[in-house]
Amino acid sequence: MIYENVLETLGDTPVVRLRNLLPRPQDRIYVKLEGTNPSGSIKDRAALHMVEEAERDGRLAPGSTIIESTSGNLGKSLALIGAVKGYRVILVVDPKTPQSVLSYATSLGAELDMVDRPDADGSYQAARIRRVGELLLRHPGAYSPDQYNNPDNPQAHALRTAPEVAKDFDDLGALVATASTGGHVSGLGSALKERFPSLHVRAVDAYGSAAFGHSFAPYKMRGIGLSWQPGNLHTRYVDSLHRVADTEALSTCRVLAREEGLLLGESGGAAVFAALTYAAEHPGRPVLAIAPDTGANYLYESYDDMWLAGHGVPVDVLWSTSRDLLRHVRSPLHPPAEPAHAGADVRTTAEGARA
Ligand SMILES: Cc1ncc(COP(=O)(O)O)c(C=O)c1O
Numbered sequence: 257m258i259y260e261n262v263l264e265t266l267g268d269t270p271v272v273r274l275r276n277l278l279p280r281p282q283d284r285i286y287v288k289l290e291g292t293n294p295s296g297s298i299k300d301r302a303a304l305h306m307v308e309e310a311e312r313d314g315r316l317a318p319g320s321t322i323i324e325s326t327s328g329n330l331g332k333s334l335a336l337i338g339a340v341k342g343y344r345v346i347l348v349v350d351p352k353t354p355q356s357v358l359s360y361a362t363s364l365g366a367e368l369d370m371v372d373r374p375d376a377d378g379s380y381q382a383a384r385i386r387r388v389g390e391l392l393l394r395h396p397g398a399y400s401p402d403q404y405n406n407p408d409n410p411q412a413h414a415l416r417t418a419p420e421v422a423k424d425f426d427d428l429g430a431l432v433a434t435a436s437t438g439g440h441v442s443g444l445g446s447a448l449k450e451r452f453p454s455l456h457v458r459a460v461d462a463y464g465s466a467a468f469g470h471s472f473a474p475y476k477m478r479g480i481g482l483s484w485q486p487g488n489l490h491t492r493y494v495d496s497l498h499r500v501a502d503t504e505a506l507s508t509c510r511v512l513a514r515e516e517g518l519l520l521g522e523s524g525g526a527a528v529f530a531a532l533t534y535a536a537e538h539p540g541r542p543v544l545a546i547a548p549d550t551g552a553n554y555l556y557e558s559y560d561d562m563w564l565a566g567h568g569v570p571v572d573v574l575w576s577t578s579r580d581l582l583r584h585v586r587s588p589l590h591p592p593a594e595p596a597h598a599g600a601d602v603r604t605t606a607e608g609a610r611a
Contacts, residue, residue: 261340266293266300267416271424271544276515277528277578279536279585285543287518287528288421291550295332295360297479297521298417298548302439303333305412306401307341321346321398323391325384328357328479329549330403335366346395348387350380354478356553378474379483403437405487413443421544422451429541430456432498432531434480434523434548435467438489444546445493456495456538458592460523460530463499468595476502476558476569479548480523497595498530504589505529506558507575509551513559515578519551522558532585533592 259265269292274285290298310316321344322334331347338345345366349358358368369391375382388400403409417440421428431448433441445457459468465481466472468491472483509525512518520528524547531545557563561571575581 262294263300263304263337263340266304268420269293272516272518274516274528277511277532277581279532279582280539283535283539283543284541285528285531285535285545287520287524287531287545287547289518289520289550290546290548291521291524291552295329295336296550296553297329297332298440298546299329299333300336301412301416302403302409302437303330303337303401305416306403306406306408307334307337307343309408310399310401316343316399317397319343321395323388323395323398323400324348324403325381325388326403327353327381327384328553330401331366332357332360332364334401335361335364338366339364346391346398348384348391350374350384352380352478354553354557356556375483377472377483379472381483403439403488404482407488409437409439409488410443410446410490413440414447415443418444418447418451421448425452425542425544427542428452428455428544429538430458430531430534430543432458432460432527432534432543432545434460434527434546435489436480436482436523437486438467440546440548442488442490442493446490449493456534456541457493458496458498458530458534459491459494459595460526461497461499462505462526463501463590465499468497468499470499476567477505477522477526478554479521480505480526491595494595496592498533498588498592499590500526500529501589502569503573503575504584506564506569507581507584508532509558510574510576511578511581513551514576518547519559520547521549521551521553523548524551529581529585529588530592532582533588536582536586 462481464475505526
C-alpha cells in the first residue's frame with residue numbers, strides 16, 4: 257500500500273483475540289492495538305482531527321504554532337503532525353513524561369517546556385495547563401487544541417474509530433476503554449451504542465485518578481486518569497466504571513507480553529484487566545478492550561524490574577502468570593460500579609462543530 261504521507265497510515269488498527277489469558281477457554285476477548293498508529297498511540301486520531309478542524313475554520317493558520325499540555329502521547333502525535341504539516345510545536349511536559357516520549361517529540365522537531373513544580377495534590381496536570389496559558393499570551397496567533405474540552409477529540413473516535421469496530425464485529429457485548437480526557441471512551445461509547453443497542457460500556461480509570469469525581473491520590477500508570485474531571489468525559493455513555501490499581505495493570509502488562517506476545521502500554525494493561533473482570537462476570541459475551549499505546553514506550557521503565565523497584569513497585573508484588581492473574585480477576589481490588597453521570601452529547605457528525 258502506498259501513502260502520500262505518513263499521516264495517511266493512521267487508523268485501521270488490528271484487533272487480536274486473546275488465546276490463553278481467558279477466564280474460560282470459550283471466552284471471546286479482543287484487544288484493539290492502537291499502538292500501531294504512526295506515532296504509536298490512539299492520540300494520533302484525536303490530534304489529527306483537532307488540527308484539521310482548526311485548519312478548516314481558520315483557528316490554525318499555515319506555518320503557525322501549536323502549544324499543548326501533554327504527559328506523553330498527544331505530544332508525540334502533535335510533533336508528528338507538525339513535522340508533516342510545517343507547524344512549530346511547543347509541548348508543556350513534566351517529570352513523569354517517559355524519556356522515550358520526550359526523545360520522540362524532539363527528534364521530530366518539537367520544543368519542550370518542562371513544568372517542574374507539582375500541584376498541591378502531587379500531580380502536574382493543573383500546573384501544565386497554567387503554563388500553556390502563559391505561553392499562549394507570549395505567542396499571539398498560536399493554537400492550543402485543549403484536548404480536555406475540545407469536542408473534536410471525542411468526535412474523532414465517533415467518526416473514525418467506531419466505524420472500524422462496527423466493521424469488525426457483528427455482535428459486541430462490551431466495550432472496555434480507559435479514560436483520561438475521556439475522548440475515546442465518550443466518542444466510541446456514543447457511536448457504538450447506536451450500532452449495538454445492548455452494548456455495555458465499561459470505562460477504566462486509574463485508582464487514584466479524579467477523572468470520575470473521586471479524590472485524587474498519586475498513582476504510577478501513565479496516560480490514564482486525571483487530577484480533575486475533564487469536559488470530554490461524557491459519562492452518560494458509560495454503564496460501569498472499573499478503577500484499576502497499579503499492580504493489577506502492571507501485572508496484566510507482564511502476563512500479556514509473556515503469554516500472548518502482546519506488548520502493551522500501562523493503560524492497555526488496565527483495559528485488559530478490566531475486560532477480563534467483565535468477561536468473568538458475563539460469560540459468553542464478546543468483549544473488546546482498547547489498548548491505547550504500545551509497551552515499546554515503557555521498555556526501560558515499567559517493563560524494567562530495576563526501574564519499577566526504584567519507583568515503589570518491587571516485582572514480587574506483581575502476578576506473573578495467567579493463573580495467578582485470573583484468580584485475582586475474579587476479586588479485583590476495587591469492584592466495578594456505576595459512575596456518577598455528567599457531560600453533554602458527543603457530536604457524531606463533522607458539521608456544526610462550533611455553531
Ligand atoms: C497511553 C494512554 N492511555 C489512555 C489514554 C486515555 O485516552 P483519552 O484521552 O481518550 O481518554 C491516553 C490519553 O492520552 C493515553 O496516552
